[in-house]
Amino acid sequence: LYDATADLTVDTTGRTPEEVAAALREALTTVRVDLGERSYTVHIDTGLLARAGSLLEESGLAPTRRALVTNPRVWELHGGRWPADPRRVVFPVPAGERNKSLRQASHLYRAWMEAGLDRRSAVVAFGGGQVGDLAGFVAATYMRGLDFVQAPTTLLAQVDSSVGGKVAVNHPAAKNLVGAFHQPRLVIADLDTLATLPAAEFREGLAEIVKHAVIRDARMLEYLETHRTEIRERNPAALRHLVRRNVEIKAAVVSADEREAGLRAILNFGHTVGHALEILTRHRLRHGRAISIGMAVAARVAERTGRLAPAEAKRLVRLLRGFGLPTSPPALAPEEMLRVMRADKKAIAGRLRLVLPVALGRVEVVDDVPESLLLEVLGGSD
Ligand SMILES: NC(=O)c1ccc[n+]([C@@H]2O[C@H](COP(=O)([O-])OP(=O)(O)OC[C@H]3O[C@@H](n4cnc5c(N)ncnc54)[C@H](O)[C@@H]3O)[C@@H](O)[C@H]2O)c1
Ligand SMILES: [Zn+2]
Secondary structure, three states: OOHHHHHOOOOOOOOOHHHHHHHHHHHHHEEEEOEOEOOEEEEEEOOOHHHHHHHHHHOOOOOOOEEEEEOHHHHHHHHHHOOOOOOEEEEEOOOOHHHOEHHHHHHHHHHHHHOOOOOOOEEEEEEOHHHHHHHHHHHHHHHHOOEEEEEEOOHHHHHHHOOOOEEEEEEOOEEEEEEEEOOOOEEEEEHHHHHHOOHHHHHHHHHHHHHHHHHHOHHHHHHHHHOHHHHHOOOHHHHHHHHHHHHHHHHHHHHHOOOOOOHHHHHHOOHHHHHHHHHHOOOOOOHHHHHHHHHHHHHHHHHHOOOOOHHHHHHHHHHHHHOOOOOOOOOOOHHHHHHHHHHOOOOEOOEOOEEEEEEOOEEEEEOOOOHHHHHHHHHOOO
8 A cells, every 4th residue: 555655756745755655654544633732643553662762752752751551461572662761660550450440549659759750751551441541540640640641552442442531540339430531642552562462352342343333433333244354363454444443433522522521422332331240240341341231232222212223233233242242231130230320420410321322323322211121121131
């Protein structure tokens, strides 16, 4: 694709073919998140981490110190991709959703103090969504906020959590209860890191990809249906396309509604039920699987309330299952799930809000789903 540009001889701006090729590559490998003075660029490409130094500089980040927060396994596998940097201090945090916690945040505050990080320092999150949410939350609150960079290494983090500025830690009472909006200054999604991702982790990301397709993009939904093998085999062109398209969708929604006054709520499709399942299974059910079940439940509720054609609900369930994702709630008391859902921060005055598909590619936010219907769908194994 890029080689075609070498033949370009006519360029009205008077640039050399090399400059045109570089500009084209730049256009093909970046997505801009438009947020006024908080705008930033998401880079999506192979070989990006080796160029991290210049990417940081181009974004105006020349801090005196950099705290790189990472997952031990990620650091072991991919730490060597970063250029050596005497200004960098590495802070590994233990893996797992249970460690997206105030306790780990507190360890980081202390460790950063001891390492002498100050307001001119920057924070880089290098790992999956757990590392990104935790490091971002600590970056947002330490000394009232440090510059923050996301370098996501899971499919889920590259297509979703690294973009949009939501950062948080969990509390025993609710998922993501303690958090902030803290946009990154730059996102570096190096596709090379995905090669080592375990299959189960890869599926986690596919769940958020299906979410984006259902809320905004019927064409991508079709692509997912027709390219299942390429996707599962992590064909480089398929991965590049998917990460880019998903970042575009997320960026568009976030640019229109940074703080979730309206539109951004559609990104919670599958998440009201999903978060309840995560809490009730104490995170033994991972986020992607939990929202996969949440999306299937939402589709059934949409079908039962006459919003979604039964064939479309089936199509969504088939797509999720085709990726090896679950679509039936685990054996938990439906009343318990409902109780936790009412405590979710997406509920308003205890009134549940659900994002329901009205077609595959379009959703609406609904707050009048009868609880009896929800209990029935949650209790059914379909
Ligand atoms: N902030 C947001 O907008 C947002 C959006 C979606 C999800 N999330 C959050 O993201 C979290 C889930 O993130 P996740 O699915 O990335 O899980 P994760 O961060 O827990 O990572 C999962 C595991 O993958 C391993 N890993 C990561 N990258 C690897 C690589 N390249 N090669 C090999 N192993 C690798 C790690 O060791 C880790 O144990 C949840 O807490 C969820 O709430 C946040
Ligand atoms: Zn999610």
